[in-house]
Amino acid sequence: MATTVHIPGALLRRVDERAKALGISRNRLIVEAVEAKLVTRHRWPPELRAMLAQPLDAASARAFEASLAIVRKRRQSRKRAPKL
Numbered sequence: 001m002a003t004t005v006h007i008p009g010a011l012l013r014r015v016d017e018r019a020k021a022l023g024i025s026r027n028r029l030i031v032e033a034v035e036a037k038l039v040t041r042h043r044w045p046p047e048l049r050a051m052l053a054q055p056l057d058a059a060s061a062r063a064f065e066a067s068l069a070i071v072r073k074r075r076q077s078r079k080r081a082p083k084l
Contacts, residue, residue, distance in 0.1 A: 005030075 007015065019029040044052075056064065 015026055015029060019026045022029065024032075
């Protein structure tokens with residue numbers, strides 16, 4: 001579907017340079033950029049999903065729990081106690 005988008009001149013020159021360097025059309029570059037922006041907003045990268053699907057080994061789990069304990073110990077309220 002055809003549409004009109006207004007792009008500042010300096011940005012359009014950068015788009016054209018990048019499209020030329022990649023050997024694709026300006027339109028293809030813009031479509032891919034918009035698609036990438038939409039996907040990253042709603043989906044985690046496949047590499048991260050695959051990593052999260054794997055259970056932690058015992059040593060990594062212990063290290064993770066130890067780091068959480070440090071964070072919890074150092075966490076302090078930013079609010080001051082009310083003066084009575």
